[in-house]
Amino acid sequence: MTLTRRLLSIAAVALGAASLVAGSALAQQPPVRIGSTLALTGPLAATALTHKLVGEIYVEQLNARGGLLGRKVEWIVKDDQSKLELARTLYEQLITSDKVDLLMGPYATGAILSAMGVAQRYNKVLIHHTFGIPSLAKYDMQFPAWSLGPDPANTVPNTLFDALAKSAKPPKTIAIVTSKFPSVHFISVGGREVAKKRGLQEVLYLEWDFGNRDFGPIAARVKDAHPDFVWIGDIGLEGNMLLDAMKKIDYTPPIHFHVYPAPGPMTKAADANHALALTIFEEHAPFTNSAVAADFVKTFNERAAKANLPDTHVEVQAAASYTAWQMLEAGVRGAGSFDDKAIAAWLHKNKVNTITGNLRFDGPSNYGDDLMKIKQVQDGRWVVVYPPQFAPLNVKLQVQ
């Protein structure tokens, strides 16, 4: 063996040993623990299970990429049973007892607001995916993935009415019927104001309590009012129930918009063709043009089918959830630290590129642009119809 070969062998052994030591040091580092709650049981469980699946997918992908700052990620998710008071208690436990390094928000506005109070008390960053009332988010280190903009009661209706104004048959009269569910009601009230300003004649305005059983009389009143356009401030299956009640009296609204419908059931409802709703992501180009989004859609479709989720498509909820995890990863990598204040400072100053768009957090309540788009049920599936650059080829808003 020549001297050179001997030296090379020694160097190779030394390198191997060094990498083994470094590898084992990385492996010995404790995992980064991210804590959150989700409504795994109770009335909000159906949607929260989507968020759970997305979180699992993201953490798996993140660990496959080497984790965060060289440490594996462990996600601790507790069941808040759809109860706001329990969410607050569990976030307190996650911080004080489980001693998690980072937080991820729970599902739905009420629970997020509860968690926000706890995060504020302990100076923790709270990134959340589904907060619907921006004006209530007062904490400086909370960051929204639900890109409604700071004034959705104004911007969302304007986006909708812009879309309708450019349709083949712009409406002249409007009926607004709405649930009093908090994150829905204020947008409907905003829609009413915007409609007035834009010169639409209001022929009916009705409110019902969340949990209303009988939609027959409401359907009869809408039919009686003969509106060109019906704004339905619904959440979950309320919209389906109202459409069912309308069908029973042989009435189909000319064109109808739903604030937060249950996306899967709405596409299957008999009279839901041409129903309009809001979205930030749908399973078609240009949303799926990025490799990250396309890969996520494919993985989610497969895993949701295996998990027996009723809707296996990636739409607003799943996309917002994925976006929140992208924000957390970007914040940690950008700050180069797990320190909450450093992460918050980085997020305040930088944009984050996500599957739902480029998000910024420097506006009121840390909200950036209103990225909401208008989607429509066409041939049994949701497609974005406005703004046109987000619509699939040859797809346009359809009116009857």
Place this chain on the structure above:
Amino acid sequence: MSWPSLNLLGQAILSGIFIGGLYGLIGLGLGLTWGLLRQINLAHFGFVFLAAYLSYQMATEWGIDPLATLLVLPPLFFLAGAGMQWLLARFEITPFNSLLVTFGITVVIESIIQGIWTADFRRLETHYNDQKFTIGNFYLPVPELLTLLLSVAIAVLIWAAMRYTDLGKALRAMAQDGPIAAAFGINEKGMSLMLAGVCAALAAVAGICLALTFTLAPSQIFAWVGVVFAAVMLGGLGSALGPLVAGVIIGVSEAVTMAVTAPSWAPIVSFSLLIAMLLLRPDKVGR
């Protein structure tokens, strides 16, 4: 407030009669156990929803006509109801404690439903959904009409049985004074088991009607408690026809309120009626 058109008012009244029929049907079993067995059986609501989900399962997964489930589910629920009554009697549960115990059973049933069918909304899609009769400008959907007809038929049948049969007389005697009734040879334990079974079977019938006409979610179980309690209290405990009549009055009042004013006022109607009755005719409420 503008006065609604005759067409709107008529359709709203029809809608109220239909939902009132369902209030009455759910309230019938609850009122009978309350009045005759002295048990406030909150599990009745759990049974209603369990039957609704089973009917949904049998119709959507196994292709059975929802109305055919009327032949299967009530007998099964009869056994479940009698079994629950046997347990309550075995542990000598007092009327107040029955409220707590049956509330617990309802929570368990809700969890079972959620475990099997998830918390997501379920809708029974059948050919009945598209069927309706038209009278002039008014629409009578077949599922709602069937519910009302069943509700009326069952209430009349039970009223007649209570009034004209020995069994009915024995039940009423037992409710008035159990020990004296027993002295006359009435088997109180057997009668209690039978009555609890019948009430659970009625819950099954109501559940099938609920699945035909409404969207199902486990959390909806408790949404029906207030209004059905009001119908039972107004209609009279142990009464066969009372809950139906009270249910229709409440349903129509709610529907007319929705047609004339804001729909969000409707939920307070049932309780306003109950409070008014308590103030004006306290002797008639809950009797």
